[in-house]
Amino acid sequence: xxNQIATVNAPNIRHLARTATFVGFTALIFFxxxxxxxxxxxxxxxxxxxxxxxxGVDIPKGEFTATARDGTVTRLTPLQVLGIKHYPVMLSFExxxxxxxxxxxxxxxxxxxxxxxxxxxxxxxxxxxQGWRPLEAGDLCANGQ
Numbered sequence: 001x002x003n004q005i006a007t008v009n010a011p012n013i014r015h016l017a018r019t020a021t022f023v024g025f026t027a028l029i030f031f032x033x034x035x036x037x038x039x040x041x042x043x044x045x046x047x048x049x050x051x052x053x054x055x056g057v058d059i060p061k062g063e064f065t066a067t068a069r070d071g072t073v074t075r076l077t078p079l080q081v082l083g084i085k086h087y088p089v090m091l092s093f094e095x096x097x098x099x100x101x102x103x104x105x106x107x108x109x110x111x112x113x114x115x116x117x118x119x120x121x122x123x124x125x126x127x128x129x130q131g132w133r134p135l136e137a138g139d140l141c142a143n144g145q
Contacts, residue, residue, distance in 0.1 A: 054129070058098035059087070060108065061132065062124010064140075069117060081112045081120075099126050105137040113141035 028045075035046035064076040079086065099108040106113075109120055120140040125132035 056127035057129060058100045058104060059127045060099045060105070060122065060124055060135070061127065062122060062135070064109070065121045065123070066116065066118040067121075074118075078108070081109050083111065099135075105135070106140050109140045116141075 032046045035041040036043070060078045062078070064078065064081050066074045066076055068074075099105045105122055105126075109122075113120060118141060122135065122137040122140065124135065126135045
């Protein structure tokens with residue numbers, strides 16, 4: 001009779017242990033940011049929440065075309081125009097080089113235009129709070145020289 005009681009209680013203990021582990025992890029995920037943001041605890045275990053609402057706003061997605069004076073055409077990604085390998089990883093998600101409209105595209109390409117004597121055009125989309133909006137921009141280097 002004692003063996004039957006032991007076998008009946010064993011699955012219940014395993015179930016209780018799984019439930020407790022699940023509840024513990026859930027509490028850590030849900031309340032972990034509280035410790036970092038309210039109590040100021042800086043620990044990799046307690047990570048703060050970040051809002052991602054404006055991460056892709058005014059970031060171009062498309063293709064730049066650089067045409068040199070000798071007629072050579074080079075296709076470039078937005079990252080190549082910026083001269084970086086990837087968008088920066090940051091905590092505040094403030095990216096200084098954004099393409100806010102057609103004037104913003106000239107600002108986006110300003111450093112590239114300063115280094116290269118080309119006609120630079122863009123065809124693609126730019127992120128907005130309503131989604132990706134189409135954008136075509138002509139000679140972006142014209143006003144910078």
